Amino acid sequence: xxxxxxxxxxxxxxxxxxxxxxxxxxxxxxxxxxxxxxxxxxxxxxxxxxxxxxxxxxxxxxxxxxxxxxxxxxxxxxxxxxxxxxxxxxxxxxxxxxxxxxxxxxxxxxxxxxxxxxxxxxxxxxxxxxxxxxxxxxxxxxxxxxxxxxxxxxxxxxxxxxxxxxxxxxxxxxxxxxxxxxxxxxxxxxxxxxxxxxxxxxxxxxxxxxxxxxxxxxxxxxxxxxxxxxxxxxxxxxxxxxxxxxxxxxxxxxxxxxxxxxxxxxxxxxxxxxxxxxxxxxxxxxxxxxxxxxxxxxxxxxxxxxxxxxxxxxxxxxxxxxxxxxxxxxxxxxxxxxxxxxxxxxxxxxxxxxxxxxxx
Amino acid sequence: xxxxxxxxxxxxxxxxxxxxxxxxxxxxxxxxxxxxxxxxxxxxxxxxxxxxxxxxxxxxxxxxxxxxxxxxxxxxxxxxxxxxxxxxxxxxxxxxxxxxxxxxxxxxxxxxxxxxxxxxxxxxxxxxxxxxxxxxxxxxxxxxxxxxxxxxxxxxxxxxxxxxxxxxxxxxxxxxxxxxxxxxxxxxxxxxxxxxxxxxxxxxxxxxxxxxxxxxxxxxxxxxxxxxxxxxxxxxxxxxxxxxxxxxxxxxxxxxxxxxxxxxxxxxxxxxxxxxxxxxxxxxxxxxxxxxxxxxxxxxxxxxxxxxxxxxxxxxxxxxxxxxxxxxxxxxxxxxxxxxxxxxxxxxxxxxxxxxxxxxxxxxxxxxxxxxxxxxxx
Numbered sequence: 001x002x003x004x005x006x007x008x009x010x011x012x013x014x015x016x017x018x019x020x021x022x023x024x025x026x027x028x029x030x031x032x033x034x035x036x037x038x039x040x041x042x043x044x045x046x047x048x049x050x051x052x053x054x055x056x057x058x059x060x061x062x063x064x065x066x067x068x069x070x071x072x073x074x075x076x077x078x079x080x081x082x083x084x085x086x087x088x089x090x091x092x093x094x095x096x097x098x099x100x101x102x103x104x105x106x107x108x109x110x111x112x113x114x115x116x117x118x119x120x121x122x123x124x125x126x127x128x129x130x131x132x133x134x135x136x137x138x139x140x141x142x143x144x145x146x147x148x149x150x151x152x153x154x155x156x157x158x159x160x161x162x163x164x165x166x167x168x169x170x171x172x173x174x175x176x177x178x179x180x181x182x183x184x185x186x187x188x189x190x191x192x193x194x195x196x197x198x199x200x201x202x203x204x205x206x207x208x209x210x211x212x213x214x215x216x217x218x219x220x221x222x223x224x225x226x227x228x229x230x231x232x233x234x235x236x237x238x239x240x241x242x243x244x245x246x247x248x249x250x251x252x253x254x255x256x257x258x259x260x261x262x263x264x265x266x267x268x269x270x271x272x273x274x275x276x277x278x279x280x281x282x283x284x285x286x287x288x289x290x291x292x293x294x295x296x297x298x299x300x301x302x303x304x305x306x307x308x309x310x311x312x313x314x315x316x317x318x319x320x321x322x323x324x325x326x327x328x329x330x331x332x333x334x335x336x337x338x339x340x341x342x343x344x345x346x347x348x349x350x351x352x353x354x355x356x357x358x359x360x
Numbered sequence: 361x362x363x364x365x366x367x368x369x370x371x372x373x374x375x376x377x378x379x380x381x382x383x384x385x386x387x388x389x390x391x392x393x394x395x396x397x398x399x400x401x402x403x404x405x406x407x408x409x410x411x412x413x414x415x416x417x418x419x420x421x422x423x424x425x426x427x428x429x430x431x432x433x434x435x436x437x438x439x440x441x442x443x444x445x446x447x448x449x450x451x452x453x454x455x456x457x458x459x460x461x462x463x464x465x466x467x468x469x470x471x472x473x474x475x476x477x478x479x480x481x482x483x484x485x486x487x488x489x490x491x492x493x494x495x496x497x498x499x500x501x502x503x504x505x506x507x508x509x510x511x512x513x514x515x516x517x518x519x520x521x522x523x524x525x526x527x528x529x530x531x532x533x534x535x536x537x538x539x540x541x542x543x544x545x546x547x548x549x550x551x552x553x554x555x556x557x558x559x560x561x562x563x564x565x566x567x568x569x570x571x572x573x574x575x576x577x578x579x580x581x582x583x584x585x586x587x588x589x590x591x592x593x594x595x596x597x598x599x600x601x602x603x604x605x606x607x608x609x610x611x612x613x614x615x616x617x618x619x620x621x622x623x624x625x626x627x628x629x630x631x632x633x634x635x636x637x638x639x640x641x642x643x644x645x646x647x648x649x650x651x652x653x654x655x656x657x658x659x660x661x662x663x664x665x666x667x668x669x670x671x672x673x674x675x676x677x678x679x680x681x682x683x684x685x686x687x688x689x690x691x692x693x694x695x696x697x698x699x700x701x702x703x704x705x706x707x708x709x710x711x712x713x714x715x716x717x718x719x720x721x722x723x724x725x726x727x728x729x730x731x732x733x734x735x736x737x738x
Contacts, residue, residue: 058459065458069451169568173537174738182725183493183539184471203483274447276475280569281445319440319452320459329412329442 022356023298026346031296034342038335047325055324059317066316072204073312075273076101078211079266080290081297081304082218083139086259087153088299089222090252091235094142096157097263098287099164100135104264106168107134108271109187109278110176112194120193127194128268135264136257138164143256147249153256165283172279186279196273207269211308214262218301221258231255263287289315292340311336402434403463403647406456408449409441410469411571415597417616418633422468422492424617425635429643438462445471450480457487464646466639468492477504488652490642496654507638507656509664510718512548513689514631515592516696517667518613519552520685521628522590523560524678525611526553532588532610533564534579536595538737540726545594545631547730548696549613553590554732556681563588564735571596580604590628602627611673618668629682630668637663659718661690693717703728704735 039049060070083097107130115123142160145151171187178188196206222228234241234248241248266286271278293311297303318332405426413423419441430437438460443449449472456462463486467477470493481489481501489501494508522531531553533546550562563586565579576593580601583591591605592613599622602612606623614620614630642652658664667686670679688694695717699710709728710716716723729735 059455063458065454069455072447072451166568183541184474185537185539270446274475279471281471284444284446284448315448316451316455319443319455322440323438323456323460329440 018356022350022353023300025356026349026353027296027298027303027343030342030346030349031339033346034335034339037342038338041334041338045327047327051325052321055320056314056317059320060313060315066313068203069316070309070313071202071208073315074308075205075207075211075269076266076286077289077293077308077312078208078215078304079262079269080286081293081308082214082290082301083135083259083263083287084291084294085297085299085301085304086218086222086255086262087139087143087252088294089228089231089235090255091238092143092146092252092256093154094139094157094256094259095154095291096139096142096159096161096164096287097259097290098283098285099157099161100138100260100263101267101270101287102161102168102282103138103164104131104135104267105271105275105278105282106171106176106187106267107131107264108268109190110171112188112190112277115194116188116191118194123191123194124196124272127272128265131264131268131271132261133264135267136261139260139263140253140257143252146256147252161287168278168282169280176278178277181277181279184279186275186277189277190272194272195276196269205269205273207266207273210265210269212305214265215301215304218258218262222301227251227254263290289336292336295340296343402436403643404436404438404456404461405429405643406453406460406462406465407437407439408443408452408456408465408467408469408472409439410443410445410471411441411596413439413441415571416599416602416619416622417595417597419468419596421617421633422466422635425633425639426466428636429639432640432643432647434647435643443467443469445469445476447476449476453477453480453489454483457484462487464488464490464643466490466492470495473506477501488646490652494655494657500654502654505652505654505656507642507664509633509638510657510659511631511633511665512544512696512723513660513694513718514665514667515545515594515613515615516548516552516555517682517686517689518592518615518629518631519549520555520682521670521674521678522549522592522611522613523553523556524675524681525628525673526557526560526590528587528589529557529560530587531560531562531590531592532580532583532586533562533733534576534583534591534593534595534601535564535566536570537568538566540724542594543726543729543737544697544723545615546733546735547726547728549592550730550732551696552685555685556678560732562733564729564733566735567595573597573600576600577604581608584608584610614668620668620671625671626673627668627671628674629670632666632668634663634666657719659689660686661692697723697730702731704731704733706731 042049042052060066080097084094087094108127111127111130142153142157145156146153173185176187177185198205230246231251234246234251270282293307297307314332321327407426409419409422411419413419426437426439438456440452443452453465473491473493473495477489477491481504485503489504491506494506496506533549535542546564553560563583567575567579576595577600590611593601593615598615598619602619602622605612606626611626611628612623613628617632620627645652695715697710698715700712701710703709
């Protein structure tokens with residue numbers, strides 16, 4: 001009897017484990033399938049998929065240097081992915097994170113002169129908050145358009161990001177331009193106390209730690225608070241949430257704005273930790289890579305961390321692949337595209353794979 | 361009761377999975393042992409481009425330089441394209457140094473210098489960073505250097521060729537951003553044309569981006585619609601401008617690289633970078649253990665810049681004047697910006713007798729379009 005009970009408990013644990021394994025296993029399988037298809041593609045180009053994987057390993061994860069390379073590319077991706085993942089829990093597909101990153105960076109750069117003499121302890125948080133506020137307003141606006149006017153947030157956020165980039169160009173080349181920046185118009189350089197340095201012992205800036213912290217906070221918010229619970233309900237069925245009296249409008253605005261704030265923070269770190277001033281280099285496409293990461297992570301804030309590291313590793317190894325295999329830069333984009341398609345298609349597999357079916 | 365067998369099966373498969381993963385990881389680690397890329401004594405040179413290597417423009421000009429370096433015995437060239445002016449370029453440079461053993465780097469985009477080379481160079485004192493853009497000054501890392509070419513004279517010669525073929529007396533310029541270097545090119549193009557016929561005007565359209573094919577095509581169409589019958593440009597990849605302009609029947613002046621293959625009949629000439637010479641010289645100096653100066657610049661005379669061969673559309677009179685002015689420029693002492701000259705707002709930019717050599721630092725802060733250019737800097 002005792003043995004039987006133990007067996008039952010063990011089986012129950014196994015079932016729970018299986019159920020938990022499904023959302024991990026399916027994206028991993030999809031990733032493998034994507035890599036497989038990409039391998040076939042490489043074969044059609046007469047290149048060895050094995051050599052490719054070796055270089056990806058070597059360039060992204062194979063040594064301390066490669067890890068540092070990967071991690072220093074991870075920071076902006078974490079926050080860019082949150083900008084997609086948070087609204088996604090409410091069923092919104094926001095793809096305009098790039099705009100919030102760019103304007104967050106401009107907001108930080110604009111404060112370089114007013115805060116020139118401020119001590120770091122005041123200036124750093126002020127700049128970060130300004131960047132988050134602007135990013136939050138920008139994506140919050142897409143959420144507001146959706147809630148109050150019924151405008152599709154996917155289209156509006158994308159179009160808003162073009163406006164953001166145009167606005168950045170105007171500000172950086174016009175009113176905010178440092179007259180000393182002749183051939184690459186930029187805002188005035190940040191004073192030394194306002195710059196953000198590297199994590200102790202690493203040559204990776206603090207944005208990585210803040211990015212991971214942001215993911216953890218977002219996970220707690222979504223999975224462990226009533227706000228997050230309400231958001232998940234609204235994401236599942238808006239009507240049901242409204243009938244239950246949940247503040248759907250506030251949730252849409254709040255989650256959009258929070259996502260935008262994280263993207264704005266990514267822009268802040270680009271300015272304060274990497275560039276030292278705001279300029280056109282802010283529009284580097286992190287916002288778009290963030291979309292891929294959020295979908296790969298199934299909008300789970302915790303899963304964003306490993307996925308962002310994986311994608312940053314692909315990115316870090318891209319140079320080595322180019323140099324050693326004489327493949328064009330677009331190779332990695334082909335890989336990302338194939339993986340993205342595989343992940344999207346794998347959505348249909350949930351609850352259908354016999355391995356994860358609970359019989360009985 | 362199927363549950364009991366599920367547990368062992370899942371455990372087993374998990375263990376198998378782990379074992380398999382470990383084996384895979386081990387295999388990968390073994391096969392990933394750093395491959396010696398260079399033989400003892402060889403020099404590895406790294407090139408980084410901000411756009412595609414085959415853009416018929418800025419990046420292709422550098423890639424042609426890299427191709428010339430490959431011909432030098434004992435030199436291995438590694439290249440990376442589409443490297444953004446962000447943290448990415450710092451990582452790519454470090455990757456070339458750490459994984460490929462590069463000892464000489466040519467990060468070729470203007471925006472790579474500050475802060476990226478300034479941040480990376482001090483970490484690798486044994487590596488030489490040669491940046492294209494002419495930004496190095498005293499106080500910057502000693503193992504960094506900067507070089508650039510005076511290409512404004514090339515656009516002046518483009519203008520001379522244009523002046524001989526235009527019938528509408530109106531020529532057009534597709535420009536990226538209103539920064540000093542671009543403004544000098546626009547002004548030089550018009551002044552070259554006015555050396556042929558002072559009634560010529562030049563319309564300029566700024567696209568706002570270094571590489572934005574759609575806007576470049578729109579701008580080219582708009583210029584042709586406005587009556588411009590010779591078009592040149594300053595964008596990273598002139599391919600779109602050349603193809604659209606020639607497709608509409610307008611003559612073309614090239615820029616950055618030779619685009620004559622895109623419009624054999626209508627291509628007049630072009631202002632090209634001659635990085636093959638510059639890079640070959642610098643790499644040869646490094647191989648011989650000679651120092652490279654931290655700051656190098658040159659123009660047509662020094663071989664940093666060259667002109668595409670004149671196309672079939674340029675008439676004989678035009679060829680003669682083109683060659684005469686080119687010879688004069690190569691002699692030295694030639695000025696494009698000389699008085700009396702006003703900007704297109706009516707302000708005097710050069711008084712009677714005043715002349716600015718191409719090396720004059722005043723020109724590097726250019727903020728105006730000269731009289732005869734239709735357009736505004738903001």
